[in-house]
């Protein structure tokens with residue numbers, strides 16, 4: 235053993251996830267109780283079982299180079315991840331690149347970690363639910379077996395009544411009654427246990443399925459490509475909330491009725507056995523009920539779809555009006571928003587009311603059907619008893635079991651169908667989210683170079699926002715390592731769009747972006763984000779503490795490092811001014827800090843990440859003169875000369891800090907070169923329009 239770079243099983247799995255380019259939930263190890271691990275080779279199976287992952291495959295032979303990375307267990311030293319063969323006898327380890335000797339006692343595991351996005355394959359919402367259900371086949375089979383037994387036991391009460399009527403009452407045989415009563419009670423307790431166990435099993439699995447499916451959809455919504463994201467955030471959120479509808483339909487008690495449906499045939503068979511022609515009643519009434527159910531499902535389909543769409547838009551409007559309440563109040567837009575709200579509420583009712591009416595009528599029809607079928611069983615049964623074909627006990631048994639066929643199933647069918655109608659509409663809305671393209675996969679195929687150096691080149695790049703005219707056209711742009719570039723231009727000239735595309739957040743519709751000679755679209759997301767730090771114009775914070783916001787996506791960093799970075803950006807004043815310091819609470823929507831303070835948070839984050847390339851969108855627009863001077867000082871002193879800096883600014887006085895200036899107009903680069911040369915051209919243009927009061931930049935670029 236050359237280097238003893240071993241970890242416990244959890245950190246080895248973390249390293250493997252890194253090697254496979256998959257991201258595990260940050261707190262996944264919280265689910266593992268250390269005391270459940272024995273510190274032996276079986277720990278890997280214990281962890282996987284606990285996490286619900288596939289049990290890793292034991293590698294039987296000496297690993298081939300193409301099979302790496304693998305998790306390796308050494309009985310003396312514990313767990314590690316081997317990345318590649320270094321030579322015939324040694325492996326290179328994942329962390330720090332240490333070496334490990336190969337020996338026959340090492341145990342290798344091929345572990346396929348789950349990817350929340352399953353490789354980004356487009357699926358339907360239905361198939362995602364279905365896969366999650368099928369992964370729990372064993373539980374479902376057990377539940378089905380419990381259902382079979384519970385339904386067979388259900389015959390006990392009817393057989394009991396039959397025996398009491400036919401044997402006990404005529405002969406006053408109380409000892410028989412005692413035995414029968416006891417036997418039936420025992421059968422009923424079995425029935426109770428089986429049904430309870432079945433409910434608990436299904437509920438537990440439904441919770442697991444919910445966890446798995448909602449994780450998938452949340453991850454998917456986060457991974458949506460920024461440029462193709464639907465503009466309505468509230469509407470999108472409401473579409474995603476459709477999951478709740480599907481889940482509640484799935485886990486509702488009504489689902490058990492579906493499981494019980496096949497037993498209706500079994501019960502009809504029983505009625506035929508006990509009551510002969512009495513069975514014709516449920517044989518006729520059951521299909522009638524099912525046909526009514528299908529008609530109801532068709533009738534409400536359109537209504538649930540439209541009510542769902544209007545409901546989602548209503549939610550979108552609600553989110554928007556609460557988010558933009560300041561603007562709405564300041565511009566007295568309350569009535570305008572209220573009018574839109576009322577229209578949407580009316581729409582929802584317009585589509586929902588027919589669904590409710592149809593379902594109410596269906597409920598009455600089904601209730602009548604139930605009663606008619608009961609009366610018919612008694613009537614037909616009475617004739618059979620009268621003619622001596624069956625006993626009155628048999629008639630009683632038939633009426634009890636007839637109630638099972640026509641009872642809860644028929645009574646709840648309309649409700650279940652309406653629920654299912656909404657669930658189907660929700661699934662369709664979820665499908666429309668699944669059809670949206672997602673960011674580059676972080677899976678196995680992404681490139682994860684150890685060193686990412688070299689110019690950022692935009693070649694024939696074109697980008698347009700959905701539904702908008704082309705916003706950006708860059709035939710050729712080269713940003714070399716270490717350059718300090720300022721981007722200027724009039725309002726709406728495409729500066730922000732250029733930064734979004736250069737930072738890899740928005741993918742161009744055509745052309746290519748190359749970073750260090752690699753196609754940027756191929757570089758793994760986490761590698762790219764570490765290399766390129768982007769500070770948007772309006773830096774938003776998320777609910778949590780200031781520390782959460784500073785460290786989101788960075789991992790654990792000690793407070794000393796945070797405070798040191800904060801002192802460089804000027805955020806330290808905000809931290810020290812608040813009694814809770816780094817634990818200063820940030821409210822939902824990122825409220826709690828001023829615009830300037832938010833920018834400082836973003837800058838401090840970048841200081842902590844220290845990316846190779848800094849792309850900043852108007853970083854000083856919210857800052858006062860002091861903070862601006864501190865910022866310029868920061869980029870002058872703290873940013874080493876190999877760091878690249880691309881900054882959009884409207885402030886001409888900042889240009890002194892940059893060597894190169896790019897001028898944009900109408901989505902195109904209209905000037906690009908050394909600062910002084912470009913400034914001379916801008917000033918010449920400005921002189922031409924000296925009489926105008928328009929800002930020289932906007933004039934020069936128009």
Ligand SMILES: Nc1ncnc2c1ncn2[C@@H]1O[C@H](COP(=O)(O)OP(=O)(O)OP(=O)(O)O)[C@@H](O)[C@H]1O
Pocket residue numbers: 699700702705723724725726727728729730731732
């Ligand atoms: N999310 C969006 N959806 C549709 N069009 C957009 C979107 N964002 C920007 N645009 C359009 O793209 C064009 C360029 O916008 P961009 O934000 O890049 O301009 P800018 O130069 O950064 O402006 P400013 O100086 O005002 O920040 C504008 O015409 C704008 O209308």
